[in-house]
Amino acid sequence: MQKVTAIFDIGKTNKKIFLFDKQHQEVYREYAQFDTIQDEDGHPTEDLASLQKWLKDVFKRLLGNKEYSITAINFSSYGASLVHLDKNGKVLTPLYNYTKAIHSELIATFHEKYGPKMEFASKTGATIEGMLNAGLQLYWLKHEKPEVFNNIDTSMHLPQYISYLFTGIPLSEYTSIGCHTSLWDYSKNNYHDWVYKEGIDRVLPPIVSTATSINMDYGGKRIKIGVGIHDSSAALLPYVRSIKKKFILVSTGTWSISLNPFTERALSKEDISKNCINYMRINGKPVKAARLFLGYEYKVQVIELSNFYNVEKDKHKKIRFDSKIYTDIIKDFRPMFRWTSFSTSDMPNETIFKYDSYEYAYHHLMIELVKFQVENINLSKGNDSIKRLYIDGGFSSNDVYIKLLSHFLKDMELRTTDASLGSALGAALVISNAKLDSKFLKRNYSLKKHNPFITK
Template sequence: MKQKVTAVFDIGKTNKKFFLFDEAYQQVHKEYIKFDEISDEDGYPTEDLASLQKWLKQVFNRILATEAYEIKAINFSTYGASFVHLDENGNPLTPLYNYTKQIDQHIIDGFLEKYGPREEFLNTTGCADLSLLNSGLQLYWIKHGKPEIYKNIKYSLHLPQYLSYVFIGIPLSEYTSIGCHTGLWNYEIKDYYDWVYEEGIHKILPPIVSTETSVNMNYNGKRIKIGVGIHDSSAALLSYVRSVKKKFVLVSTGTWSIAFNPFDDDAISKDLEDKEAINYMRINGKPVKATRLFLGNEYKIQVQKLDKHFDVSEDYHRSIKFDYDTYFEIIKDFQHYFKWESITDPDMPSETKIPFDEFEHAYHQLMTELVLLQIKSIKKVIGDDEIKRLYVDGGFSDNEVYIKLLSHYFRDKKLRTTDSSLGSALGAAIAISDSKLNSKFLKNNYSLKKHVPFIVK
């Protein structure tokens, strides 16, 4: 007898994953792939959208044909700040522009001149960073910088909804993607910001539906419930919000480390210069206070430099365990030695210095400095809230040095980690289900682990 499962495509910037979950949300199958980036028309690296779409269909059709599983539902979780622009035939018009791509300053200046002041924009959209990380600005940039392309756009879909479109052929929008630091949404009136209507951009944005919406359709002869997709960070948060009754902060780590506080009633930052304060949206439309840190990106850059400096293999850092004596040797006369390339911090030196003889020592120094940045980010999102619980998921939940240090510096809080690979995927599965989650859900489904601070000698 075939096992009934829910399928989820969980698409990160690096790894593209496919999961099958049984009716108790236990993982029964997983596979993943990486694609080499391609270049957009300006030579900037970007997602290979054609290869991604081909892989989606190949994997799904193969699993559908197997005798082992009966797919009852499928949903999609992807990174945000990314639009796919479709022509009238439903074909992508442009590359999937990388959100790290720089755009001309005169475009940003023109936007602020028309729709500023910046303070008002920040206070209503929860989005201080005017760049392509703000996907609404991408639409403005294309309209005014690439008018020949813009006039041929029938619909612009956020990436999660594009993956759903690949299967259902219906263009839709949903709240978590719209509310993810896009600059499109006015949290005060719960509608698109005025500039969206004044620019006529609302005409290329599909109808908005609930994140829990699904379409029942016949796909290759099988009756399947197909979801509309969800932004990965909002998906990662969903399981915690539904199963944890006490206040908490979730630190979702990866290329970006995002700290979420879903319990702050004053969620939108008033600091114009704080580009790391952003907002997300829960599936019920409520804003979520968040801070971001380019943790995984900076970690990758610095570890590659350490690999070269100490002439070790590129995977060597994965073997490093926390060493108490090494850490206390570092903090005895602590100094900052690393100059960040993708993070700005007033404490960093003008250039990197590595006054260590061993990789392990330099690595502990690197992780200490990165965790100090992480602590600032978490404290900022906690604010004045009485929050005693921290959950960490994503790639750094498996990093022993990171977790030991975080637990040490937050000795007054209960620190828990969950399985690094499941957060957003399980959230996407839950989003299209009718199940209620109990307090043991994280323990049973996310390999929840408790962490106790190490004893200071």
């Protein structure tokens, strides 16, 4: 039987399990999706009961598989979500969705008690944005649902709750605490004072290292079980462990997030005003993250382009970078697009379709979007001297995006990776404590280096 590490990678949409061999190569994967349910206010939320059943059923089935022998298991999951248990281990509330709003009056009273927005955000690495700050969920429960809060014995972040389902041991770990929860004071390397003053610490389990594992007996098999990890921190781990020089990682998707794991400064007022937050490495150090709604905006604009030029919806996927088109556009460049998810002072009141050619309009769109991306990368970099840049996610295969980014950031060495296993592989690495060599990304992530194009 092949010895493997099992990883449950729980996303908002897809629930996945992967099996990795000793060389960290994927040997098996399985996906599931569940319909959302509604909380008491009618807001959509995770079907926690269905998730629990799937986790247990899949694990039991794979334990009985004659081809693989599971020696370790760990869990990667989205953050900003808490599971609240009473003293008997019963789940007390729905798994509230981080998109659920909290009354502005409650947030205002919080700031009156614990400091203004900029000062608070500088310490905690996150502005107050309601349920997106898991700590504020506990504050909300205490002040708006005291009958529920008073019955809470333990509150766990989702990755640690999934681990708890297999171990029965409630724990906290750094990456989940540090992901825009507003619980952690980076200047003190401890929970923020408000957590103690409100008595929130009473329901938070002991903090352990993200690399902690617990040996359990399952059907006569000794299995090492991890404590779980926040998915963004997990996705970053393979890069941190295999790259010796400082770098910025841009994770692209609906959100494009520029991650600087080498920052040594608290977030400035400018950082905070431009939507920067902190994530956390497994060693407790902050990761400066600059966010941009790039993938969403791209999706909206390419639909509008395809409708205007009457071309197939997927035509944008076939466009390759054309240096002549770029040179023609840049001669007399002016903003052409009106954005839907952010605004700029120089954007037009409505999109101006000034080209006869779809290809020209698409290149113009990408020039504008990539300029935003460059600003976003520079924001995450700050004053740090960083020369390496890695791009993963959907835009890593967009030829126009990559060519333009390498052109606008000539002072950085740009590389792309195919990190479809990102957070799952990171969760496997954290409990293996494996030392990675410089060839790891090339072997496992299809690493490619890109050079700036030459203009005529």
